[in-house]
Amino acid sequence: MIVWLASYPKSGNTLVRSMLAAYFFSEEGIYNFDLIKNIRQFPNIRLFENIGIDIKNEKEVIKNYIKVQEIFNKKKSIQFLKTHSYLFNIDNYGFTDLKNSLGVIYIVRDPRNVVTSWSKFADVSIDKAADTLINTTQFGGDLNVKEGSERSMVHMGTWKGNFHSWKSFQYQERYLLLKYEDLIVDREKTFLKILEFIYKLKKTKFDLDKTKFKNVLETTDFEKMKELEKKKGFFEAKINKKTGQKIPFFNLGPKNNWKQLLDNKIRKKIENAFEKEMIELGYL
Numbered sequence: 001m002i003v004w005l006a007s008y009p010k011s012g013n014t015l016v017r018s019m020l021a022a023y024f025f026s027e028e029g030i031y032n033f034d035l036i037k038n039i040r041q042f043p044n045i046r047l048f049e050n051i052g053i054d055i056k057n058e059k060e061v062i063k064n065y066i067k068v069q070e071i072f073n074k075k076k077s078i079q080f081l082k083t084h085s086y087l088f089n090i091d092n093y094g095f096t097d098l099k100n101s102l103g104v105i106y107i108v109r110d111p112r113n114v115v116t117s118w119s120k121f122a123d124v125s126i127d128k129a130a131d132t133l134i135n136t137t138q139f140g141g142d143l144n145v146k147e148g149s150e151r152s153m154v155h156m157g158t159w160k161g162n163f164h165s166w167k168s169f170q171y172q173e174r175y176l177l178l179k180y181e182d183l184i185v186d187r188e189k190t191f192l193k194i195l196e197f198i199y200k201l202k203k204t205k206f207d208l209d210k211t212k213f214k215n216v217l218e219t220t221d222f223e224k225m226k227e228l229e230k231k232k233g234f235f236e237a238k239i240n241k242k243t244g245q246k247i248p249f250f251n252l253g254p255k256n257n258w259k260q261l262l263d264n265k266i267r268k269k270i271e272n273a274f275e276k277e278m279i280e281l282g283y284l
Helices: 013-024 033-038 045-049 058-063 065-072 111-122 126-135 159-172 180-185 187-202 210-219 222-232 264-273 275-280
Strands: 002-007 079-083 101-108 175-179
Touching (some): 002 013, 002 159, 013 079, 013 101, 013 180, 013 187, 013 210, 045 065, 058 065, 101 159, 126 264, 159 275, 175 180, 175 187, 180 187, 264 275
Parallel strands (some): 002 079
């Protein structure tokens, strides 16, 4: 059964995946970038190509979301899948269903910090990045990326639409809301909360591997992952179309402070668009 690691882009999904990959897919909890490949992205183009779906036909792709998940779930163990898609229903075809989904960990981040991070990652202006968070509903992704296996097509929706859509899992007690800021302030407490939730979904006893736990916290420190990217590169980093060079994936991280990076115009634009949600989450 699938456990979704869902979020709007640049909200801390990679950090959560890295921690889980180190804990569940290594012997000692020591992280390296190869481990994160155990947690695939969905929708992932290769998964659809494997069953003969024309990935350039958006409607055919959407029609087969559930079919691909059913194939994935033939494995009896928990399957972690990352997604930036919102939980949509298009032409009566849903993104997922309760039959294929065990639960969701939804990662959220202050949108004022998301916008600065997205601007750097996507190599666009802050103003354009803000418009993306507020207005974008399109089918996104680059079908022509050749590096790695994570070519993807994403219906990410707006920032608030993405956030609200995954709440439907709340009513099934299969939903954990995780604030990126909590991971930064108290990684130990927050990661323990994540693990407890996963074992609750599995309905199995939770016996913490303290050595693994300690190693995960140490080796997934942001600065250490940033240094690792400098040495070995990171396959999810985007290419700057002007220079042909990779844009560093691990940029500011915890040091990303909207108070220093956003002007009042953009700040007010974001706060006005997401006032209700930001109050709910304690950002206002």
